Amino acid sequence: MKKPIISVNNLVAKYGEETILEDISLDIYPQEVTVILGGSGCGKTTLIKNILKLYQPFAGSVKIFNKEVTNMDEQEFDDILSRIGMLFQNGALLNSLSIFDNIAIPLEQHTRLSKNVIEKMIKVKLDLVNLSYATYMVPAELSGGMKKRAALARAIALDPDILICDEPSAGLDPLTSASLDELILKLKNLLNMTIVIVTHELASIHRIADRIIFIDNGRLLFNGTLEEAKQTDIQEVKTFFEVGRF
Amino acid sequence: MEYRAQSLFFDGELTKHTVPALYDEFPKYSNQTIFTLDLQQVTKIDSAGIAFIDEILSQLELNPDESLSMNEMVRIAYNTFTSTKLKHVKTENKLDFFTQLGSGSVDFLRSIKDGIYLIADISYWSFVGIFNKKGQRKGSVIQQALFIGVDALGIIALLSMILGLILALQSAAQLRQFGANIFVADLMGISMVTEMGPILTAIILAGRSGSSIASEIATMQVTEEIDALKMMAINPIRYVVVPKFHAITICIPLLVTASTLIGIFGGLIVAVTYLDLSATVFINRVIEVVTIRDAIIGLGKSYFFAWVIVIIGSYYGFNVKGGAEGVGKVTTQAVVASIFWIIILDAINSLIFYFNI
Numbered sequence A: 001m002k003k004p005i006i007s008v009n010n011l012v013a014k015y016g017e018e019t020i021l022e023d024i025s026l027d028i029y030p031q032e033v034t035v036i037l038g039g040s041g042c043g044k045t046t047l048i049k050n051i052l053k054l055y056q057p058f059a060g061s062v063k064i065f066n067k068e069v070t071n072m073d074e075q076e077f078d079d080i081l082s083r084i085g086m087l088f089q090n091g092a093l094l095n096s097l098s099i100f101d102n103i104a105i106p107l108e109q110h111t112r113l114s115k116n117v118i119e120k121m122i123k124v125k126l127d128l129v130n131l132s133y134a135t136y137m138v139p140a141e142l143s144g145g146m147k148k149r150a151a152l153a154r155a156i157a158l159d160p161d162i163l164i165c166d167e168p169s170a171g172l173d174p175l176t177s178a179s180l181d182e183l184i185l186k187l188k189n190l191l192n193m194t195i196v197i198v199t200h201e202l203a204s205i206h207r208i209a210d211r212i213i214f215i216d217n218g219r220l221l222f223n224g225t226l227e228e229a230k231q232t233d234i235q236e237v238k239t240f241f242e243v244g245r246f
Numbered sequence B: 001m002e003y004r005a006q007s008l009f010f011d012g013e014l015t016k017h018t019v020p021a022l023y024d025e026f027p028k029y030s031n032q033t034i035f036t037l038d039l040q041q042v043t044k045i046d047s048a049g050i051a052f053i054d055e056i057l058s059q060l061e062l063n064p065d066e067s068l069s070m071n072e073m074v075r076i077a078y079n080t081f082t083s084t085k086l087k088h089v090k091t092e093n094k095l096d097f098f099t100q101l102g103s104g105s106v107d108f109l110r111s112i113k114d115g116i117y118l119i120a121d122i123s124y125w126s127f128v129g130i131f132n133k134k135g136q137r138k139g140s141v142i143q144q145a146l147f148i149g150v151d152a153l154g155i156i157a158l159l160s161m162i163l164g165l166i167l168a169l170q171s172a173a174q175l176r177q178f179g180a181n182i183f184v185a186d187l188m189g190i191s192m193v194t195e196m197g198p199i200l201t202a203i204i205l206a207g208r209s210g211s212s213i214a215s216e217i218a219t220m221q222v223t224e225e226i227d228a229l230k231m232m233a234i235n236p237i238r239y240v241v242v243p244k245f246h247a248i249t250i251c252i253p254l255l256v257t258a259s260t261l262i263g264i265f266g267g268l269i270v271a272v273t274y275l276d277l278s279a280t281v282f283i284n285r286v287i288e289v290v291t292i293r294d295a296i297i298g299l300g301k302s303y304f305f306a307w308v309i310v311i312i313g314s315y316y317g318f319n320v321k322g323g324a325e326g327v328g329k330v331t332t333q334a335v336v337a338s339i340f341w342i343i344i345l346d347a348i349n350s351l352i353f354y355f356n357i
């Protein structure tokens, strides 16, 4: 059995008094595509943000690259973050900057690379997501799918070991979202990344998933391979795989 | 990196961690005759390494197809990441702009605690930011200063003028009855310098800049831009708030001075047309009665008003709740709260100076 690259143990997450996630334990394995499933508002985004300490977990432990991160100091954790790319649900491009400058930020922040080298890296990453023509546009000039691809280019700017995608296909038409799946798969193979992806698209799941994590009402309902998920007796999971809805 | 028989030899890792040092080292070799780059012994390479190789190739004016000696691993990475095969993109830059949204409300005790943390953070980073611009957007202070200062000047000038005229006219009728016409200069000078100039400017800025600060930050919070900044190891306060803090600190004394002078000019018009004073007499009288101390009090408190606007605007912006719906709500709350605290501060200030005199 491979060693997990992310390991979550007994994680509890709250917003104020409200408990969103209760006692979540799961492992993410290197080079795999792990799909996080669950109804809207069940806490998928919360789980990701707690793993990345964008919100401090209320209890439990998170290990990334075999290091306990929950009480890690900021500097050390920045190093960990620099090895993880995140595609936020809304893209989260900085609206006041051009696409080029958006992708430059992580490169300027996390490395001491010179301007010429950074410029070449940005152009290559934009080419990988087929967005070269939008290099000097601002986010408002892009369509939803283009924004996602630009955000994806930013997420892979530093050649991350792990890429996390929060509902990449949300708000996109089926064709665009299918091509985004293909793009993510292509990048995974090119860059040798571990992928964690939140999605509801049954078609994409069949196509890309190695492992399924199913969250319901803040609890972990199922955790196993795609094959196991298709054969499980757990009612909610079964229903989802039959009809593609929760 | 080593020079051997017309070839530049690399071994070990060629990644974002090792490239900066190699890049600094490269000029040592750049005037040698180099025909090939030998990458056979490279054990690890990433997109930064490839970009570096491409950069060297272009500096040495070498053709990548002929000058690279690579092992299999490097070749695969090179084909993925080389920028030499890219189509040319035209370089044209568009202007910055801001989208605006927001929303929020927090319970009282926690809000005070959060407020104090925020004030501490903003003060600390604003101070550090004077000396070290890392983590700040280039040119953002100037851009903000233009938005806060220049764009507000027109409306502030107009309202100060009207306020000056009203103030002088209201008192002129009374003063004339007692033949105390000249005192209009005392009244206009002292009230504009110590009170009307600062408070009028602050209230207009609260409406214009306070609302835009709150809504900009709230938008960034809602669209996860703030989280994205944190992911990239950028302190959001430093990136978003500090430039505004610096800009408003630069602008406020200029705006208050403009407002004060224009208000007094309004008084001068009334004095000349309605109270039969000459302009020289009026101006000399103003200069005589207004002390340096008055000017310092007026300007001094206006700094606090400006900081209140930034702090309250960012507080409400960062504490936005829910999605885009609460937008108008948080913006309105920030403006109302700013004006409230400006007037409270002004009252405290008046009390202090009243009892000290």
Ligand SMILES: Nc1ncnc2c1ncn2[C@@H]1O[C@H](COP(=O)(O)OP(=O)(O)O)[C@@H](O)[C@H]1O
Pocket: A015, A020, A038, A039, A040, A041, A042, A043, A044, A045, A046, A047
């Ligand atoms: N910043 C926040 N403050 C308070 N509650 C939140 C916040 N973000 C999300 N929630 C709540 O937490 C629950 C889980 O949200 P989320 O993790 O975004 O769900 P999803 O699975 O759709 O990504 C929801 O009920 C949501 O209303």
Ligand SMILES: [Mg+2]
Pocket: A044, A045, A046, A089, A166, A167
């Ligand atoms: Mg979500």
